[in-house]
Amino acid sequence: MKASVWLGENKFEIQEINIPKLADEQVLVKVEKVGLCGTDVHITQGLYPSSPxxxxxxxxxxxxxxxxxxxLKDRIGQRVTCNTTSSCGNCxxxxxxxxxxxxxxxxxTGAFAEFSLMHSSSAIEIPKKMSFEVAAMTEPAACCLSGTEMIEYKDKPKILIIGSGIMGILCQLFVLKKDIDCLVVSEPNSFRRSIAKSLGANYVVDPFDNNYHEKLNEISEGIGFDIFIEAVGKPELLNEGISKLRPRGQALMIGVHPRESKLNSDLHDFHFKEIKLLGAFGRGNYFNKTPEKINEFNLEKLVTKTYKLEEINEAIESTAKGEGMKYMIAPNER
Ligand SMILES: [Zn+2]
Ligand SMILES: [Zn+2]
Known part of the structure; x- marks a missing residue:
């Protein structure tokens, strides 16, 4: 099979390799669509540990x-979304x-290849009408579902999300399902703001606007937001959002922060206002439930472009620019 092998930094090479041999409890999946993730970009930039x-x-x-x-042979032909890890349920x-x-x-095994091998329990059948594009967004969506489920939504909260990339948008779609007062999205990129608005955000704001802080203050009625979600991974934005919380507000960290970064918040404020800070990494227990949940969200429009396997560098560059929304690769398309 053809595979795009990462050789370190931004070097990839198409190699012809043997399809790995199936163990007793494994399945072999012909990869239809694979999404580019911020983590893939970080790996090529040396910001996320991985060895070529x-x-x-x-x-x-x-x-x-x-x-x-x-x-069971019945599984052959099933359309599936693939979890990156299996679980034993007992550890x-x-x-x-x-x-x-x-x-x-x-x-x-990695999906920038024509085929991937995995434990049978990692391949989850998808709803009949779900496209492979949307199914390939199960992993990031499961992370956002798991994170947003950590929050308590009582008394019709006002919610602020900073960052409207794919993670911010997916969090948005999940919190809009809750009984909330309003959702404000802060995002500097106008294309991303328009997507957030079209998907139901009550307000979209540009953090570089002169009256940005007044606007947020007005929307939160001078009291502050009940819930804040940081979906970028910048400590200063986490700090900023926390400062916009009302007493007993909750902050959720979906964005991946660099190693050894520090939170520069006023700890007196934290203590005095009884702020709750929630770390959120990964799919939690939600991967298998996610396809059904996202099926109604119309996520097709979040796919900005699909590349061929040979075009992986372009796909990584596009993702790194942070302009469109989601970029994908179709390893079996020529
Ligand atoms: Zn990912
Ligand atoms: Zn386990």
């Missing part, structure tokens, strides 16, 4: 084309944390 040579790609969908000896992390942190997990 390696096949990257962890947000994907496809069709089961072969199964191991212990898996201390599965029992006390989440199944996405399983200590005995088996990883799927």
């Amino acid at each position: 040579p390696k096949i990257l790609g962890h947000e994907f969908s496809g069709v089961i084309v072969d199964v191991g000896s212990k898996i 201390i992390n599965c029992l006390n944390w989440t199944i996405s942190r399983c200590l005995n997990s088996e990883k799927s």
Whole structure:
């Protein structure tokens, strides 16, 4: 099969490699669509630990084309979305944390390739009418669902989301399902602001506007927001959002912050206002439930462009620019 092998920094090479051999409980998936993720960009920039040579790609969908000896042949032909890890359900992390942190997990092979091999339980059948594009967004959506489910939504909260990239948008769609007073999205890119608005944000604001702070103050009636979600991964934005919270407000960290970054917040304020800060990383226990939840969201319009496997560098560059929304690769399209 053809695979795009990452050789370090921004070097990728198309290589012809053998399709990995199926173990008893595994399935082989022909990859239809795989999303580019900020993490892939960070890996090529040396900002996220990973060692080459390696096949990257962890947000994907496809069709089961072969199964191991212990898996029912009926699974062949199923349209699936693929989880990057499996879980045992019995280890201390599965029992006390989440199944996405399983200590005995088996990883799927990278999806920037024509085929990927994984534990059968990692390949989740998708609803009949769901496109492979939308199914490939299950992984980021599961992270946002898991994060937004950590928040308490009582007394019709006012919500502020900073950042309207794919993670901000997915969080937006999930919080709009709750009984809330209003949602404000802060985003400097006008294209992204227009997407946020078209998907139901009550207000969209540009952080570079002169009256930005007054606007937020007005919307939150001088009291502050009940809930704030940081969906960028910049400590100064986390800090800013926390300063916009009312007493007993909740802040959710969806954005991935750089290693060793520090929170420069007034701790007296934190203590005095009884602020709750929630870290949120990964799919939690939500991956399998996510396809059904996102099926109604019309996520097709979030896919800005689909590239061929050979065009991976362009796809990474587009993602790094932070302009469109989601970029994908179709490894089996020529
Ligand atoms: Zn990802
Ligand atoms: Zn486990």
